[in-house]
Amino acid sequence: MDPRMKNNLGGSTSPYLRQHADNPVHWQQWGPEAMEWARERNVPILLSIGYSACHWCHVMAHESFENGDIAAVMNDNFVCVKVDREERPDIDAVYMNATVAMTGQGGWPMTCFLTPDGSPFYCGTYYPPAPRGGMPSFIQLLEAIAETFANRRGEVDDAASSIVTELARASGGIPYSGAPIDAALLDAAGQAVLADEDLPRGGFGGAPKFPPSALLEGLLRQFERTGSNNILGGLQRTGEAMARGGIYDQLGGGFSRYSVDAEWVVPHFEKMLYDNALLLRFYAHWARRTGSELAARITEETAGFILGDLRTENGCFASALDADTNGVEGLTYVWTPSQLIDALGEDDGRWAAELFRVTDDGTFEDGASVLQLLSDPDDWSRWQKVSDALRAVRKYRPQPGRDDKVVTAWNGLSITALTEAGLALNRPEWIDAARVCAHTLLGLHLVDGRLRRASLGGVVGEPAGVLEDYAALATGLLALYQATGESEWLDTARQLLDLTLDHFADPAEPGSWFDTADFAESLVTRPRDPMDGATPSGASTVTEALLTAAALTEPERASLYAQAVSDSLARATLPLERAPRSAGHWLAVAEASLRGPIQVAVVGDGDLLDAARRLAPGGAVIVAGEPDSSPLLADRPLVDGAQAAYVCRGFVCDRPVTDEAGLALALAH
Template sequence: MATRERNTLSDSTSPYLRQHADNPVHWQQWGDDALAWARERDVPVLLSVGYSACHWCHVMAHESFENDAIAEIMNANFVCIKVDREERPDIDAVYMNATVAMTGQGGWPMTAFLTPDAEPFYCGTYFPPTPRQGMPSFTQLLEAISETWRTRRGEVQQASASVVAELRRTAAGIPEGDRVVDAALLDEAVARVLADEDVPRGGFGGAPKFPPSSLVEGLLRHVERTGSEPARAAVSRTADAMARGGMYDQLGGGFARYSVDADWVVPHFEKMLYDNALLLRFYAHLARRGDAFAHRVAVDTADFLLRDLGTDDGCFASALDADTDGVEGLTYAWTPAQLVEVLGPEDGAMAAQVFGVTDTGTFEEGASVLQLRAEPTDPERFARVRSALAASRATRPQPGRDDKVVTAWNGFAITALAEGGAALGYRNWVDAAARCADRILDLHRVDGRLRRASLGGVVGDAAAIAEDHGALAVALAALHQATGEARWLTAAEEVLDVALDHFADPEQPGSWFDTADDAETLVTRPRDPLDNATPSGAALITEALLTVAASSENSSRFGAAADRSLARASILLERAPRSAGHWLTVAEAAVAGPVQVAIATESVDDDLVRTARRVAAGGTVVVAGPPDSVPLLADRPLVSGESAAYVCHGFVCDRPVTDPEDLTALLVR
């Protein structure tokens, strides 16, 4: 037992866990050994869940986990386990559901107390070191839990049994809906979403405002299918508000996690790979419709991904921290005096006006977060000022970076770079996507099965979840379209075969678990078909199934599975459309088609190919290459030696065309 009485986080592949390796708390990593130790000692488990870019996780760590006296209480009365929610989203999902069930809200850091059988009996989030605003101190909580465990064990066991029963009930899956996923259902879903729009400010609902990445992508696809002006206006307002406010980095590109206010002014400063990849996909899609501002945002966001989140082996790191040297926003906020110091009086005054930097400040201690509410009147001067400020900011202390490479989030980045690069003509984006995909397939596939994450070229033990399989399969299918290479389609089919074999619910056709049937057994097998910060694993798998079915020789298996999934999801689109944005994205593509554009060509960069990638609606499958080189180009030759586009809507095909204008007429209806 003595060897266990130490902090074991230093050998973890999680940067978040390594941040706590020097705590005086005897932190253990999640596993059977830690739970067995709790049984041997007959003490409860203190489970702490967070992530490396989380501001309040850092606060609780500094206040409590680095405190010797508090650590002594933790070590004496609990087996303390630290979990990175990004590396183990399955554990996070189970105990976050318990936290919400007990308290009515969730968040990180999450603090849960479990029996040695991992059953939760008391949950919360952040606890201060001293009583504050009606909250007990963390020490008071520890002592109360420990006393209850010793003297009222029966109540603890009753509470844990009740919580586990509720978790299993809510994980039972969604019932089948009565509605068919058709144009009428999607029109109703969009109308319900638009009713929640914050029209004056952009976005949906009130503060805090998170970027509704999947929802605006789905709305944009609805606009392309129906021409809906209300949906178009909502998309435009939200896209503009997000990218002109403080949540967007006006100097370096890229988006912060969310805005704490309803006006998109003050961000919570961490920059997550998943947000930026999903938003890059959306802004690139919007840019194809001729939106010059969206084009600039897409380019700057792609530059941010490649410059600030790129790893040495061609993948993408998970996040930049919310804090710099323990201070939130230190890198990003400005005062008028600081602008003048860098730019001089005239340009400093101009920058303050353009970026909304005031004497009173929009953030803390008289500082302001940069905004760009209107276009500058002198673009050349603005570019020079922006460049000078970016160079100056680079000399400031910088936020830490979580170098963990997560399969799903890299999948989002691959998709955005492949689709955006192909549509907007940035070949370097496509090349970067291909490098990343090669590395993920090489490192994160072990014995034919995906792992969740790696760090520094060392893959972790955690198994990939449904989100990872769906996001990677979507990404591989996007690369197949962007490059015309058959190997990406083959890899996508392999990932989907694993998903169908291990994540589909055999008792509820069309329903999916978030963990594999042979994954670690938790107190319940989690599944959530609704979007959270990222699209649901079920919706991502369905998108991949739909896309691959329209591209593959094995269309029947994948297509039938996609149909079952969409049928199961109809109730989500009917009852909770704001939380089913990615289902809307997938359903719009299904109702519109499938639309396939197969371009037989000797050059994957001719006018016909560029036209298809620019004007085809989101969800359209566009593949270009030599005749018979991939399944969609089988028996589709050149026409009189010229490139030819074969367009099919819902398995009804038009005659081949060789002129870009004729192709546009077939695709824009």
């Protein structure tokens, strides 16, 4: 028997792949060996893409991949390849584009059939084990694909060639408008977003509702520039609706991936690191800017969730908590009135049921309810006692699995969020945690000067880092540099950004970025997606990092970075004009760029640094130190021997100020 006729996922660094290591399917990992085997056997590749916290991925695994009869059909007719979309976002992007092009929609699990060279010819998502709702059974699909490949190979090759041609055509960059970012463009983008607001319920558009994390940050920065109460009201309504709804874990902190309804009541229970990092950043900035007690509480609790539930042994952060517990969605989190009474006693149980909107009919399944906190309790001490008691009970329930994979980009987002939140709420221990994470990432994921995408249990995987990995980590390191003054973070960030300019920028289209490096594995197309989604795009994130770094580095390199920012933003004008809800992080970066970005250099000892961090808008660059200790502090003397702050916008600087009132005035104009 061919030694490849076995399941080869057990040694993977992906928890998702390891979840399938006991399947009777002869799963292979992605690579040239699998393609060569498909060529030798003259069979198609069955590519299955998902991730560990995905509910429907688990469903299809239980229904089909653990079924011996279905596995036999798969093994006999295909080379079966399993891919973790979080470990290989490049592969996921290519075949997701193909799936959407063929079916009009995408999602996970993704099921694609490829020729032995990797060209897709038929794609879909979830397939049931028996015909259902107009869908064929998975085994019917397998048999039809195998028969078509064997007997109509010419048609298969023609279809695959046509699809690859279309993918290549669609993967071009956004047209270069040449128009500079201006206030009118950004104001119009903000108003277009608010026109889609679900006013009664918060958020934008209908169900399902995903947290618009980067978009909220962009709107907050627009409020800081314009003072528009309309903008502030929109972001506050959404921020409060999410924080009070079931999408937020009212006992343990942290946000689920999305709400299945328009009211934010019932979540899809998986908790992703990237969502919580991005939302931590937004709520911290909202608390800092407005003094909102709700925003401050959510910041504290979300940071506590990241540090308590997602921190790994080496000080980095795990990717996700599973959507399921023992195969059941929500088992850990939902409550009935009787369960509350059992846990708290009659009086507190009924009080908690009313407070958390736990009803006899339930808001979820089987009469259970997801906890909400639609208004503040009338007695916070009682709420604290009740919450502590319910957490203690919940601790002994079965718990969701955790994906311990450490993803570079998402840890970069966490470094940024923890650092900025630590400054906003005066929590230096959060900055210390970000520092530990950064040290670990650079020691483990930076291999021969290039980033790797992910690690598991202190073992780094082979997949190369993509653009978002370099960009998000560089952004986090620049935040750490501003918070600590430690030059190692700035030096490494500049190394990462220099590499992105050399290997990810499209030399034929200034301002356009590929998501994979020119030294990475070649796929049927080279992915490039500048639009922001659940996470900011690599293109918008690297633009943010370059914008910050340009203010912190020597003139020659700063000019190079600034030109890259200008070119990138010139391509962002079309998304901001035509699809601003899909350009939330571009809005945040553009708002910072429009103001210079604002740079504050503080020399000498005193209280001006704390004032600058409290008063400056999001995206501002703030450093402190002795005169001439860094490029932004060059030629910045003390004033009459006392501390001074220098406020600059782009290449224009105000006169130095020596007190908080003067600083506030300088930042306001």
